[in-house]
Amino acid sequence: MPSKKLKTLTAIAIAAVLAIAGEARAAYDYVDISNPSLRKIPMAVSDFKTQPPDRAALGREGGELLEKNLDFTGYFSMIPEGRFPADPSAMGLTEAEIDFKIWTRAGAELLVTGLARVDSEIVELELRLFDTVKGSLLVGKRYRGWHKDMERMIRRFCGEIIHALTGEWGFFNSRIAFVSNGAGNKEIYTCDFDGANVRQVTHQKSIALFPAWSPDGRRLAYTAYGRGRPEIYIQPLDGRQGAIVSKKGINSTPVWVPGQSQMAATFSFDGDQDIYMFTEGGQITRRLTEQWGIDTSPAWSPDGSRMAFVSDRSGSPQIYIREMAGGIRRLTFSGGYNTQPAWSPRGDQIAYSSMEGGQINIYVTDLDGRRPRRLTAGGRSNESPSWSPDGSMIVFSSNREGPFRIYVMTAHGTDQRRLLSLPGEQTGPAWSPRMSETQQ
């Protein structure tokens, strides 16, 4: 185990990033991710040229991985290789060597070129993103690493591309936690943002629910019935010993509070379901709801100044916002069953699920609550929204194809697709924060 860790660290050290000379600073005006009428930018991603040239298979794999990762964002429409105006293997890689006009005529407004220098152990990648209309380099980087780390290097460059185009760092270093009953009981699993590398996290053999990520992405908190009743588990993902927070009654919907080493959750030890703040050692430091009735599902604004939550104080479940420094106001007024608030990473929107006529759909609203927009349709249920760390996408669960599965869409509701196909049903997804390279 320690030797494996050491090896990983060495690989990271080797994957040093060098900016390629001539890089221009983009003005972030290519993709406005807050614009609902988002237009997909036509993009061409070429296979990587290779040195030596007989490693073309690796170059093709690299190009495909890069295209697949970028395509996931929903920002681009990818020009198929058959419409490429030039053979990438015969083409130059730098600004001076590329005839941008033939690419714009082929419809491509962005072009990615790659070079892979390959030896028996190490791959060195030289990757560039061009604006074909302006004929200029937007971002270029060089990476070195083990062969097995090629996708990580490519994902890092995808992060650079998204940063150059949007000003955000994307989600290429993130994972998604979810609940699956594929092994007979509801257990918590994680996967990469794109559904790859599924790992089982819990082996409770009972019921595990409501996964939440720690701010550093190294731990998960969740509710599980491992000892016969709903208790909160705080579990490090590196296999170290975790902790259990258990009060009389329910111990439910744990989350970390931004900017504090504290958590919030729903307890009912005094007979009423209320939200409390507590230390990771389980010591309650603050009661956050007082009203008689159900108060649950805390969701914090990114700056930690406000908390959205669900309450039935009006007679039906609705979403409320509590200012940490002040009062409580109601956010949702349309629909008789609004639950599962999720605060956007930019802080300006709240996603939630709303049940009407037996169907549950995902809505997004500004903080004034006046213009809720429905993002999903179809199936009996689209629920449990969770934002990607850059706020550009939302993961959710839906039974639109029969059993509950995990789906993703852009934050505007476009490009809805299934993330995973696993045995059993998958529910309750939670998108992680951006993680550092060592956590991948």
Added chain:
Amino acid sequence: MSRALRVTAVLMLFFAPMFLVSCAKKAVTPGPENIYEQSPVAGQPDRMAPGGGLPGEQSYQAGGTDSYDLQERQRSDAMRQEILATKSAFEDEDIYFEFDSSALTSRAQAKLRDKAMWLQRYPSVSVIIEGHCDERGTSEYNLALGDRRAEGVKNYLVNLGVSPARMVNISYGEERPKDPGQNEAAWARNRRAHLVVE
């Protein structure tokens, strides 16, 4: 202490006939009084005499002879047999709720009065009150709603004199439906509080 015991004894005297009535549906044609007299448990009030004390008190006063201990053991064996015989009828009778509600309907209250009598009759018994919801709605809210249902049942039983120390709530939310169906009838069966004898 002795006052509390006396209250319990009075409650038992009060509730025992009602319980017997509610359990007597299988008997052929008995009037309530007859059942009370003929039932093997009808002798129980006698055991509390003299002075309205419980057997435990008597035993203490009598200093605990061998013959009394034997009698006592036979009684508690009989009690255990009785609990075993009536337990499943107690457990099988669930308390049902309206959608998104933890309010006790009048029918639910009637069932809980029966359950309180049974619990009063067997003071050694502890129960788990499971709160359940139907699959509609969302699981976070339903876990809280199930807890509220269990808590409502517990409070009602406490008001009928059952000690809260004998009851523990566990909410399962929508995670353990009794009926896997996806229709009104199945949902109605799943919105329940289920009492389990520990």
